[in-house]
Amino acid sequence: MCGIIGVIDRGRKEMDGTQIRRALAQMNERGSGEGAGYAVYGCYPEYRDCYALHVFFDNIHENKKEVDDLLEQWGRIVHEGQIPTYDQPNLRKIHAPWRYFFKPDRSLMSWSPSPEDDIVTHLVMRINTDHRGALVISSGKNMGVFKASGWPEEVADFYRIQDYRGYLWLGHNRYPTNTPGWWGGAHPFNLLGWSVVHNGEITSYGTNQRFIRSYGYHCTMFTDTEVVAYLIDLLVRKHGLPEKMAVRALAPPFWDEIDAMGERERKLNTAIRLTYGPALMNGPFAIVVANPTMMMGFTDRIKLRPLVAGECGDRLYISSEEAAIRRMEPGVERTWMPRAGEPVIGRVNG
Amino acid sequence: MGGTIRIDAAEMDYTALNRQIRSAAASGATEVVLDHVLGQRFIADGLRGTVRLIINGVAGGDLGMFMSGPTCIVHGNAEHAPGNTMNGGVIVIHGSAGDAVAHSMRGGKVLVRDDIGYRGGIHMKEYYDKTPVLMVGGNARAYLGEYMAGGLIVVFGLGGGAAVTERGIGSGIHGGEIYIRGPVEDRLLGVGARKLPVGDAERKRIAPFVQEFASHFDMDAKELLAGDFTRIGPASSRPFASKYTWE
Numbered sequence: 160m161c162g163i164i165g166v167i168d169r170g171r172k173e174m175d176g177t178q179i180r181r182a183l184a185q186m187n188e189r190g191s192g193e194g195a196g197y198a199v200y201g202c203y204p205e206y207r208d209c210y211a212l213h214v215f216f217d218n219i220h221e222n223k224k225e226v227d228d229l230l231e232q233w234g235r236i237v238h239e240g241q242i243p244t245y246d247q248p249n250l251r252k253i254h255a256p257w258r259y260f261f262k263p264d265r266s267l268m269s270w271s272p273s274p275e276d277d278i279v280t281h282l283v284m285r286i287n288t289d290h291r292g293a294l295v296i297s298s299g300k301n302m303g304v305f306k307a308s309g310w311p312e313e314v315a316d317f318y319r320i321q322d323y324r325g326y327l328w329l330g331h332n333r334y335p336t337n338t339p340g341w342w343g344g345a346h347p348f349n350l351l352g353w354s355v356v357h358n359g360e361i362t363s364y365g366t367n368q369r370f371i372r373s374y375g376y377h378c379t380m381f382t383d384t385e386v387v388a389y390l391i392d393l394l395v396r397k398h399g400l401p402e403k404m405a406v407r408a409l410a411p412p413f414w415d416e417i418d419a420m421g422e423r424e425r426k427l428n429t430a431i432r433l434t435y436g437p438a439l440m441n442g443p444f445a446i447v448v449a450n451p452t453m454m455m456g457f458t459d460r461i462k463l464r465p466l467v468a469g470e471c472g473d474r475l476y477i478s479s480e481e482a483a484i485r486r487m488e489p490g491v492e493r494t495w496m497p498r499a500g501e502p503v504i505g506r507v508n509g
Numbered sequence: 510m511g512g513t514i515r516i517d518a519a520e521m522d523y524t525a526l527n528r529q530i531r532s533a534a535a536s537g538a539t540e541v542v543l544d545h546v547l548g549q550r551f552i553a554d555g556l557r558g559t560v561r562l563i564i565n566g567v568a569g570g571d572l573g574m575f576m577s578g579p580t581c582i583v584h585g586n587a588e589h590a591p592g593n594t595m596n597g598g599v600i601v602i603h604g605s606a607g608d609a610v611a612h613s614m615r616g617g618k619v620l621v622r623d624d625i626g627y628r629g630g631i632h633m634k635e636y637y638d639k640t641p642v643l644m645v646g647g648n649a650r651a652y653l654g655e656y657m658a659g660g661l662i663v664v665f666g667l668g669g670g671a672a673v674t675e676r677g678i679g680s681g682i683h684g685g686e687i688y689i690r691g692p693v694e695d696r697l698l699g700v701g702a703r704k705l706p707v708g709d710a711e712r713k714r715i716a717p718f719v720q721e722f723a724s725h726f727d728m729d730a731k732e733l734l735a736g737d738f739t740r741i742g743p744a745s746s747r748p749f750a751s752k753y754t755w756e
Binding site: 185188413415416419461462465467480481482483485486494496498499 | 523547548550567569570586588589605607608624626627628650651652675676677696
């Protein structure tokens with residue numbers, strides 16, 4: 160059981176973190192105080208062209224130099240510094256959060272169609288699999304993930320999430336069930352522009368992570384949601400599937416439903432299921448995924464976790480509970496329950 | 510004794526709220542009005558007696574769980590599982606409700622004006638004179654009446670289109686009946702469920718419940734009863750006997 164919420168302003172109007180902090184705290188019954196986190200898009204406009212790498216160091220003196228050297232080998236650190244934190248009575252600062260604004264050197268992977276993204280992905284996988292006291296928790300442009308072990312209000316106050324501004328926010332209130340709670344296991348999970356929050360459990364994790372490993376993605380955070388971020392990156396960024404089709408691969412219709420479709424739809428859905436069999440996610444889940452231009456929510460195909468959507472002007476909200484949406488936006492004009500396995504998508508205009 | 514007590518639930522935790530509700534009921538109030546409710550869970554759980562709760566706002570999960578006697582009237586939507594394992598009383602929702610409405614319900618009535626989510630009436634059961642009733646004005650999603658062991662579900666589909674368009678109706682049903690206004694495609698029936706004939710006896714059986722439903726929502730009971738109903742029940746009383754035993 161976990162609580163999730165996301166909001167996108169299609170007109171890119173910015174919101175600070177005050178309201179999402181309240182909405183997450185509204186769902187404290189869904190958490191256990193062992194993990195909470197936020198993703199915010201649009202928070203680093205002054206470094207919009209750099210990859211913002213958020214890193215958890217075990218300790219800065221010992222572990223940081225190796226990461227510095229590796230980054231300088233692959234590009235240029237434009238700016239760096241500690242992520243400001245503020246002591247909270249019940250939150251132990253186990254890691255030192257640091258951020259780099261990084262520009263990769265395109266010429267070092269000139270064979271790739273997207274050299275910068277591929278260099279950054281390579282660096283994230285390299286640092287996270289080395290287990291040398293450093294963990295990259297977010298790596299997108301003009302966005303960042305802020306997370307820790309604690310209740311949502313504590314984690315928000317620890318980072319002063321209220322002071323960050325962005326047009327798209329995700330939040331997560333964690334109740335770890337299958338692995339111990341730790342800072343790296345808190346949501347959102349991120350790679351490049353993709354961030355994911357999730358309620359449920361991916362029982363096909365073993366199959367999924369074996370599949371994704373053959374494409375160079377390594378799961379290192381001891382929890383299932385990480386694999387979702389990598390699956391989406393593979394399917395949408397690398398294989399070029401539209402987001403809706405990616406959801407068809409992850410939460411496909413049943414075979415009897417595919418059999419009842421018209422010929423064209425049937426062929427398409429059969430091809431997706433056959434091609435991406437090992438990407439199919441089993442088990443109960445409600446997920447919200449975001450990238451810099453869109454936010455998308457979907458559940459498993461038999462709807463074993465709750466998901467509610469709401470709209471107010473330019474804003475689309477997706478959450479585990481309607482009350483959390485109303486806590487964030489009391490004037491919400493319309494709320495509805497998306498159908499199992501069918502994505503709800505909000506995109507920025509233009 | 511008697512009278513109405515108002516409670517402002519704004520920013521109040523559910524534990525404190527339920528304590529106040531219990532103390533109001535114990536003091537002999539006949540009506541308790543809760544204003545600014547926003548997602549507080551477990552409202553009226555385990556509450557006994559005949560008190561009437563008016564809930565203004567969004568009722569949180571498990572409204573009226575184990576409740577035995579009181580009436581809850583919600584002016585707004587309800588989150589998951591209102592009427593969970595409820596024993597007696599009435600829940601009236603002037604809005605929609607989430608998944609697993611009337612989950613494992615044992616007695617009383619849950620009346621929802623608009624739509625319900627997935628697994629409505631999952632594992633409802635009955636015992637002698639205890640027959641739980643779930644009635645839905647709008648539409649219901651997949652796995653309606655899953656593992657149903659007793660009781661009555663009625664879905665009117667007033668939201669437009671067919672009342673139920675999703676799979677697994679009565680999956681694993683082994684008792685009770687589901688009435689859906691209008692036709693239901695055969696492919697939507699779950700394993701162990703089958704369509705049964707609807708005659709005068711059946712219409713007569715559901716008529717008093719339909720009248721009560723209509724009176725709560727200012728609807729015309731005759732109109733609600735006028736359409737054709739599809740009745741769905743168990744194919745046998747032990748549809749999975751051979752799966753779990755070697756007799």
